Amino acid sequence: MDHRKECRIYTMTGEAVGGFLSGSHVYPDSEVDLYHEFLSLYLLQIESGGKWGLMNVETNELAISLQFDYIHPMFSAKNPPKTNHAKTSHAVKNALHGYINVLGETVIPFVYEDACHYASSNGYFAVKRGKWGVVNRENEPILPFVFDRIDLDSCFDRYAGGLQPYAGISAIRDGYMVLFDMDGEILEDHLTAQPCGYSTHGFGDYMLLQRKRKFGVACRDGRLITNVTMLKREAMHLIRKLEGAC
Template structure:
């Protein structure tokens, strides 16, 4: 093309591709721990933000802060008070929004009636559940605009693929993130509780709900697809759902056909092609045809039995370790408790202290921490996200990175 500003040839494209690859590698090398640009930093009892060199960028003047979500972070100077006014700041530290004169933000342990701002959740899917003085719930966006009317008696705080449950007049129904009601409000209960990264693969083609004491499945328009005949129902994962009937668990497909018989005392969902099930007091694993692939020799399988990064946490004789999907003991069962792997590391507890190990069981971060989830962020529970995790030591919560560097000073 004679009039092109830049003439391209296969050789020039190859050179450009190599240059871009080198640039990407340099960027990776500049941030090998995968840290965010701004890191929550604690100085004494106040919080601010530092950069990756631990240089303070936003003054430590807040009672608590959250990680930046896009261009904004939630902060507050009224920790633990119901009348606190959480606000948002920009990456330059400018305070840009006070949401409402008074409102509540749903904490992760809301079913116990606690509404402490230390447990404030993120803007899941860009929206935040809020409650006004009249005890009605709705959702706002990052700029404080009402996106879902504040008219509901209750609501789940997480939109999964644009859909969640809300409650009015004593019954639950489906709504979307535009505030549209997708189903009738006729259900005893419906809930998306799945916030951890490994749960994001759950299908929303069918949604489990409870009506008149029994569980069934509806589609996103509220149409009944699988009848309400089960005593318990779990989400569909990898094409199957575990359900309970007459005291036993089995698996059904999306047409409601029984695929794996109801012979188990308990059954979790499928992850990486296998699911943990319980029989005669012991846990093992089966494939999608119901074949036993890992023997029933474990006392417990943690975190719903889900394999994460190729490993699952199992327990024998009150000690925890990890197995692979062939049943090989990869990390010995020597720990008091373990968390799932995330970004190559897993939390482990030994002698009543927490540290972190790699996939070979090597200690990477020393066992010196009293706790690991001071803020109860679901996606960071016992695991790393963006190269960071919250830890607690000497009754003080702060962040560390994957080298154990503490973003805290007295």
Template sequence: MDHKKECRIYTLTEKAFGGFISGSHVYPESELDLYYDFHGFYLLPIESDGKWGLMNGATDEIVVPLQFDYTETLFDDYIAGHAVKNGLHGYINAQGQTVVPFAYEDAKDQPSSNGYFAVKRGKWGVINGKNEPILHFVYDRIDLDGCFDLTAGWFTFYGGISAIQDGQVTLFDRYGEILEDHLTAHPRGYSTNPSRYGEYMILQRKRKFGVICRDGRLITNVTMLKREAVRLIQKLEGAC
């Protein structure tokens, strides 16, 4: 008879509940707690005796053995997920193999859609899957596939990389090339239809403004008045 071990399971709804492990199978306290995890391929974090691994929420099978200090949920559209081993951060794939070495003091939860990873060595930088630098380690904050406004407290989709250094924002395209730097505010979404999530964002450098598309294409440099930037978005959306 297999030895049974108590465990904790962490779901997509950020709820943690108990269960036990027997062999490679997890027996949750209640299958109802895993209801939302049946509808897609997700590997859920599972912890027992201080060691973490990943399980398939639909089959209750352990797919990544419990050998880490910590693991994040691994989604089917990401090539790897964040994990911690021996106190250091890295990334693993769905088979538990190391994608980015466990050599960093911190790491973002998920990589970008382009296979970039934001990691920290005193300052934040970005590497690719070969552990080669894409952005140097000089930034106070980095967001992959999005922008985060520290003053407003919101996160918005952007199909590139945004970075903060000394209070100023730099926007990169999906290949790590600078689009605009020394921005004095985070990009702000704008749409002619308040009920719709607009495709464009307004950029600002002091009293000058520009427009960028959420997919990471620069529409115009930051050389315009604000009303001109708004007017351009209205034209792009066909509102005038």
């Protein structure tokens, strides 16, 4: 009896490679498409019959069995980067969201209606239960479930028009922006605009914060430089001074 099952393997660029499964071994139709050195760093997505798992590109074996509605790729167990988020993957099971590790073990239980694709660098997870909140690896709350949006290790920069690196947590609640440090402590809340990157030489280390007509300065490493009490020109002058431009 032929126990082969057709499958599709997805590269990190989202391209699909056909193939079939026999037991736990994967036989790609075109292995040439998978022979890229950097792909060996990852466990790649594999889908068959509507179920998802992850495969090891170096061995062509299933690393995590086909048991999920969807799963994101993750770094392989072989020399993963030394960060907590690199050792977990967001997955969906029975239409609920959670996270697993490289052994397929549940890290954050499958009890949430949505979740961010990746954890933060210090192992926090943004998950949704009606509203968005943040939990740690023990599934204990770091931020309450009261936010309309949460960005880990980044914030939406209105000057850049997209997410920019920020070593903390940014969130939106009832139309106001809240900026947290990497421990989940509030730096500034009730901001009336997204942080605005400002630099005298391209991408800089500092952001302008705004609450109505008052401004402040924060550093992208998650520190508050000054409270939101300044005029805009004073805050911009401070950034130029911090950058050694004046």
